[in-house]
Amino acid sequence: MSADYATLARALGAETALVVAALVVLAVDLAWMRGVSTEKRRDVAALFGAAGCVAALAWCRQSGAPSEVWGGVLILDTLAVVARVGVLVLLLGTFGVLCGNVANRNPAEQVALLLLGGVGLLLMPAAQNLLLAFVALELASLSLYLLVGFDKRSAESAEAGLKYFLVGGVTAACLLFGLSLIYGLTGTISVGEMAGAVRALEFSPLAAVAVALVVVALGFKVAAAPFHAWAPDAYQGAPTPVAAWVASGSKVAALVLFYRLLWPGLHGWAGAMDDVGRIERGWLPIVLVVALASMALGNLVALAQRDVRRLLAYSAIGHAGVMLLALVLAGTFGVGTLVYYVFTYALATLGAFGVLAASERDSRRTTFENLAGLHARSPLLAWCLAVFVLSLAGIPPTSGFFAKLFVFAEAFRVNGISGPIGWAALAGIGFGVVGLYYYLLVLRAAFVATASGGTTERVHVRPLAVAVLVLTAALVVVLGVFPNWLLRVF
Amino acid sequence: MNALVWILPITFAGAAACLLVGRRSAAAARWTALATAVAGFACALVAGVVFEPGPEAITLVDRAWIPEIGARLHLAVDGVGLTLVVLTGLAATAGVLFSWNIERRTGEFFSLYLALIGGVHGVFLSADALLLFVFYEIAIVPKYFLIAIWGSTNREHGALKLVLYSFAGSVLVLAGLLWAYAAGGANGFGLDELAAATREPGQAVAMFALVFTGFAVLAGMFPLHTWAPTGHVAAPTGASMLLAGVVMKLGAYGCLRVAMPLFPEGYSFFQDTIAVLALIGIVYAGLIALVQEDLKFVVGYSSVSHMGFVLLGLAAGNAQAISGAVLQMFSHGVVAGLLFAVAGRMVYDRVHTRELGALRTMGLHRRMPFVAGVFVIGGLASMGLPLFSGFPAELMILLGAWKTSPAWVLVAAGGIVVAGAFTLRAVQGAFFAQRGGAAPAGGEGDHALEPITWPEKVGAGMLIATTVLVGVQPGLLLRWIEPVVQSGWLRVITTGGAP
Numbered sequence: 009m010s011a012d013y014a015t016l017a018r019a020l021g022a023e024t025a026l027v028v029a030a031l032v033v034l035a036v037d038l039a040w041m042r043g044v045s046t047e048k049r050r051d052v053a054a055l056f057g058a059a060g061c062v063a064a065l066a067w068c069r070q071s072g073a074p075s076e077v078w079g080g081v082l083i084l085d086t087l088a089v090v091a092r093v094g095v096l097v098l099l100l101g102t103f104g105v106l107c108g109n110v111a112n113r114n115p116a117e118q119v120a121l122l123l124l125g126g127v128g129l130l131l132m133p134a135a136q137n138l139l140l141a142f143v144a145l146e147l148a149s150l151s152l153y154l155l156v157g158f159d160k161r162s163a164e165s166a167e168a169g170l171k172y173f174l175v176g177g178v179t180a181a182c183l184l185f186g187l188s189l190i191y192g193l194t195g196t197i198s199v200g201e202m203a204g205a206v207r208a209l210e211f212s213p214l215a216a217v218a219v220a221l222v223v224v225a226l227g228f229k230v231a232a233a234p235f236h237a238w239a240p241d242a243y244q245g246a247p248t249p250v251a252a253w254v255a256s257g258s259k260v261a262a263l264v265l266f267y268r269l270l271w272p273g274l275h276g277w278a279g280a281m282d283d284v285g286r287i288e289r290g291w292l293p294i295v296l297v298v299a300l301a302s303m304a305l306g307n308l309v310a311l312a313q314r315d316v317r318r319l320l321a322y323s324a325i326g327h328a329g330v331m332l333l334a335l336v337l338a339g340t341f342g343v344g345t346l347v348y349y350v351f352t353y354a355l356a357t358l359g360a361f362g363v364l365a366a367s368e369r370d371s372r373r374t375t376f377e378n379l380a381g382l383h384a385r386s387p388l389l390a391w392c393l394a395v396f397v398l399s400l401a402g403i404p405p406t407s408g409f410f411a412k413l414f415v416f417a418e419a420f421r422v423n424g425i426s427g428p429i430g431w432a433a434l435a436g437i438g439f440g441v442v443g444l445y446y447y448l449l450v451l452r453a454a455f456v457a458t459a460s461g462g463t464t465e466r467v468h469v470r471p472l473a474v475a476v477l478v479l480t481a482a483l484v485v486v487l488g489v490f491p492n493w494l495l496r497v498f
Numbered sequence: 499m500n501a502l503v504w505i506l507p508i509t510f511a512g513a514a515a516c517l518l519v520g521r522r523s524a525a526a527a528r529w530t531a532l533a534t535a536v537a538g539f540a541c542a543l544v545a546g547v548v549f550e551p552g553p554e555a556i557t558l559v560d561r562a563w564i565p566e567i568g569a570r571l572h573l574a575v576d577g578v579g580l581t582l583v584v585l586t587g588l589a590a591t592a593g594v595l596f597s598w599n600i601e602r603r604t605g606e607f608f609s610l611y612l613a614l615i616g617g618v619h620g621v622f623l624s625a626d627a628l629l630l631f632v633f634y635e636i637a638i639v640p641k642y643f644l645i646a647i648w649g650s651t652n653r654e655h656g657a658l659k660l661v662l663y664s665f666a667g668s669v670l671v672l673a674g675l676l677w678a679y680a681a682g683g684a685n686g687f688g689l690d691e692l693a694a695a696t697r698e699p700g701q702a703v704a705m706f707a708l709v710f711t712g713f714a715v716l717a718g719m720f721p722l723h724t725w726a727p728t729g730h731v732a733a734p735t736g737a738s739m740l741l742a743g744v745v746m747k748l749g750a751y752g753c754l755r756v757a758m759p760l761f762p763e764g765y766s767f768f769q770d771t772i773a774v775l776a777l778i779g780i781v782y783a784g785l786i787a788l789v790q791e792d793l794k795f796v797v798g799y800s801s802v803s804h805m806g807f808v809l810l811g812l813a814a815g816n817a818q819a820i821s822g823a824v825l826q827m828f829s830h831g832v833v834a835g836l837l838f839a840v841a842g843r844m845v846y847d848r849v850h851t852r853e854l855g856a857l858r859t860m861g862l863h864r865r866m867p868f869v870a871g872v873f874v875i876g877g878l879a880s881m882g883l884p885l886f887s888g889f890p891a892e893l894m895i896l897l898g899a900w901k902t903s904p905a906w907v908l909v910a911a912g913g914i915v916v917a918g919a920f921t922l923r924a925v926q927g928a929f930f931a932q933r934g935g936a937a938p939a940g941g942e943g944d945h946a947l948e949p950i951t952w953p954e955k956v957g958a959g960m961l962i963a964t965t966v967l968v969g970v971q972p973g974l975l976l977r978w979i980e981p982v983v984q985s986g987w988l989r990v991i992t993t994g995g996a997p
Binding site: 398420424430452496 | 521565567666677701
C-alpha cells in the first residue's frame with residue numbers, strides 16, 4: 009500500500025471541504041454569533057454548510073475518471089462519483105429544509121453534525137476496504153444518532169435517539185463481526201482482492217454466518233425488515249430536517265456500499281436462482297427474502313398509520329424491499345437501476361419531509377388531522393407534497409414510476425415471471441396498489457379534508473424553503489419525464 | 499394531421515394555466531378551460547377533415563425517449579384513435595360547459611379536469627405501450643381529486659374505490675406488458691413490435707388474461723364494474739360525463755388496441771368467456787338499473803350495461819362487430835354524457851334531489867320542459883332507437899355477434915328490452931309522473947326553478963346534434979373505423995387468431 013498523501017488529499021477534496029465547512033460553522037458561531045437569534049445563527053450556519061457542499065460538489069465533478077486511490081482503499085468510479093454527488097445534493101436539500109423549519113437551540117452544532125456525517129456518507133460509496141467501510145459507516149451513524157436525539161426538549165426525540173443508538177450499536181457489532189469473519193476466511197480486507205479469494209472458496213456455514221451478519225447490519229442501515237424497528241420511532245421523533253436526511257442521504261450511501269460489498273466483493277457467494285425456482289445456497293436468496301419481507305411488512309403496516317412521519321417510515325421499509333430487489337438484479341443488469349431508484353426515492357422523501365418541516369410551527373405533530381386543510385393554508389406546499397407523494401406511490405410522470413418500472417422490467421427479464429425473482433417483482437407490483445391507498449390518505453388529508461375548526465390561517469413559508477421544495481419537485485418530475493438523463497451515466 | 503400533435507401541449511398547458519389564473523378569478527379559469535377544450539376539439543375536427551382513411555396509422559411524432567429500454571415517444575393515429583379523440587374533444591367541451599357553475603376552487607377543478615383530458619388524449623394517440631400506460635395512469639389520479647373534492651353522494655368512498663380499482667387494473671396491465679416485453683425478447687415497447695414478438699402460446703394466454711382484465715376493469719366489465727356506478731354517482735357532473743363518456747372507453751380501447759392484437763392466442767382462448775361476461779353485464783346491470791331510485795344510479799348502471807355491448811362486439815371478433823363496438827364507444831360517450839348532464843347539472847343542482855320518488859311529486863316536465871325534452875332525447879338515444887347513434891352501433895354489434903354465435907344475440911336482445919324498460923321508467927319517473935302527495939321538505943314547491951343557462955343549452959345542443967348526426971349518417975365515422983378494423987393490426991383477430 010503506497011501512501012501518497014498528495015494523491016489522497018486530491019481524492020478527498022470533497023470530504024475536506026465538508027470538514028472545513030463544519031469547523032468554520034462551529035468557529036463562526038462560537039466567535040461572532042452569541043447573542044444573536046437562533047434563526048439568524050441557523051441561517052448563517054446553513055449558509056456556510058451549503059457553501060461547503062457546493063465546494064465539495066465542484067470537487068466531485070473534477071474526479072470523473074475511474075481511479076483507485078491509496079492502493080485501492082478508495083475507488084472513484086462512476087458509481088462512487090454519482091453516489092457522492094447524490095449525497096451532496098441531498099445534503100444541500102437538507103439545509104434548505106432546515107432553514108424552512110423552526111430553529112433549534114444549537115443550530116451550528118446541528119449543521120456541523122450534518123456535515124461531519126456527510127463525510128462518512130461520502131466515503132461509504134467509495135470504500136474498497138472493509139476497515140474504511142466500517143469506519144465511514146460508523147462516522148455517518150454516530151452523527152445520525154446524535155442528530156435524531158438532538159431536540160433536547162422533546163422526550164420523543166430523546167427516545168428515538170436512544171433507540172436508534174442502541175440498535176445501531178448492536179448492528180455495528182454484527183457488521184464488525186461479519187467483516188472479521190470474511191477477513192478470516194479470505195485473508196484480505198480489500199474488496200477487490202476479496203472477490204478472487206471468495207471465488208475459490210466454498211459457501212461454508214461460516215461464510216453464511218458472515219454474510220448474514222453483513223446483511224443484518226446493512227439491512228438495518230437501509231431499514232429493511234426485520235431490522236426496521238428503529239425507523240418509525242426515529243422518523244417520528246427526530247427533528248423533521250434530520251428525519252429527511254436519515255431517510256434520504258444515508259439510504260443512498262448505504263445501498264451503494266451494500267452493492268459494493270455484495271456484488272464486486274462477494275460475487276462468488278451469490279448463489280443463484282433459476283427459472284424453475286431451484287435455489288442455490290448463497291446470499292442472493294437471503295437478500296431476496298429480506299426484500300420480500302420488507303415489501304410486505306412496510307406496505308401493510310403503513311396502512312394503519314395515522315401519523316404522516318410514521319407512514320413515511322413504513323413506506324420507506326416497503327421501498328427498501330424494492331431497492332433490495334434492484335440490488336439483487338444489479339449483478340446482472342448493472343447498478344444504474346439501483347442508483348436511479350435510490351436517488352429518486354431519496355429526493356421524493358426529502359421533499360415530503362421538507363413539506364412537513366415547512367408546515368409545522370409550534371407543534372411537531374404530523375397526524376392527518378394536523379395536515380388537514382394544508383391546501384387552503386399553503387397551496388404551493390400542498391402541490392409540492394402531491395408531487396412527492398405521487399412519486400413515492402409510483403404514479404407517472406414522476407420519477408418514482410420509472411424507478412419501479414425499471415426494477416420490475418429487469419426482474420422479469422432475469423427469468424420471466426415464473427422464477428422467484430419474477431414472483432418477487434409481481435409481489436412488488438401488487439404492493440404498489442396497497443401503497444397507493446395510504447399515499448392517497450396523505451393527499452386526502454392535504455387536499456380534501458378541512459382543518460379542524462375550519463382554520464384557514466396561511467402557513468408562512470420562508471422563500472428559501474419554498475425554492476428548495478419547488479426545485480426538488482421539479483427535479484422529481486424532470487427525472488421522470490427524461491429518466492435517461494440519469495440512466496445513461498452508467 | 500399536424501393539428502393532432504398540438505392537442506397534448508394545448509391541453510396540459512391549459513391545465514397549468516387554469517391553476518395559475520384560478521387563484522385570481524374563477525371566471526378566468528372557466529374561460530381558459532373552455533378555450534382549451536374548444537381548441538383541443540377544433541384540432542381533432544381539423545385533423546378529421548383532412549384525415550384520409552386507411553388501414554395504417556399515421557405517425558405524428560416518433561423519437562427516442564428512454565433508449566435504455568427502447569421506449570419511444572411515438573404518437574400515431576388511425577381511424578379508431580381519431581374517432582375517440584374527436585369524442586374526447588366533444589365530451590371535454592361539453593363537460594366544461596356543464597361545469598360552469600363550479601364556484602369553489604374553480605382553477606384547481608379545471609386544472610385537474612384538463613389534466614385528465616390530456617391523459618385520455620395521450621392514450622388514444624400513443625403507439626408505444628409504455629407511453630400509452632403512462633398517459634393511462636395520468637388519467638387516473640385527477641379522478642380522485644375531482645370526485646373527492648367536488649363530488650356529492652358518498653364522494654370520498656366513491657373516489658377511493660374508483661381510483662383503487664383503476665390502479666389495481668393498471669397494475670395488472672403493467673405486469674402483463676412488462677412480462678411480454680421481457681419474455682418476448684422485444685427491444686422496445688412499440689405496439690407493433692410487441693405484437694410481432696414470438697412467445698409460447700401458454701404464456702400469451704396468461705399475458706392476455708393480465709392485460710385484458712386490467713383494461714376491462716376500466717371498461718366496466720362484469721364482475722369488475724362495481725366502481726363505476728358508485729364513482730359516477732359521487733362525481734361532479736363534468737367529471738361523471740368524462741368518466742362515463744371517455745374514461746370507460748380507455749378500458750375498452752386498451753382491450754382492443756393492446757390486449758387483443760398483442761396476444762391473439764389468449765384472445766381466442768378467452769373469446770367465449772368475454773362474451774359471457776359481457777352478456778351478464780348487459781342484462782344484470784340493466785336489471786339493477788331497473789330498480790334504482792337515484793336517477794344517477796340509473797344512468798350509472800345503464801353505462802355498465804351499454805359498455806357490455808362494446809365488450810360483446812370485441813368478443814365477437816369479426817370486422818362488423820368490432821366496428822360496431824368502436825361506434826358504440828363513441829355513441830355511448832355522447833349519450834351517457836348527455837344523461838349525466840341532465841341528472842347531475844340540470845336536475846340535481848336545481849331541485850337538490852335525484853330520488854325518483856321525490857321527483858315524481860314535482861311535475862318537472864311542466865316546470866322544466868327543456869330539460870324534460872333533452873332527457874327524453876337522451877333516453878331514446880340510450881335505448882338505441884333509429885335516428886340516434888346507438889342504433890347503428892348496436893345493430894352492427896348484434897349482426898356481427900350473430901355470425902359468431904346466435905345465442906349471444908338472443909341474450910343481448912333481452913338486454914335491449916331491459917334497457918328500454920329502465921330508460922322509460924326513469925324518464926317517466928323523473929319528469930312525467932302524475933303529481934301526488936306533498937312536495938318534499940325543503941320547500942321545492944311550485945316556485946320557479948333557476949332557468950337553464952346558456953352553457954347548458956349549448957352543451958346539450960352539441961351532444962344531441964352529434965348523436966343525431968351519427969345516427970343519421972354513421973358512415974361519417976365508419977369511413978374512418980372500418981379500414982382499420984378490416985386490415986392491419988386487427989387482421990389476426992378478425993380471422994379468429996389464424997394467420
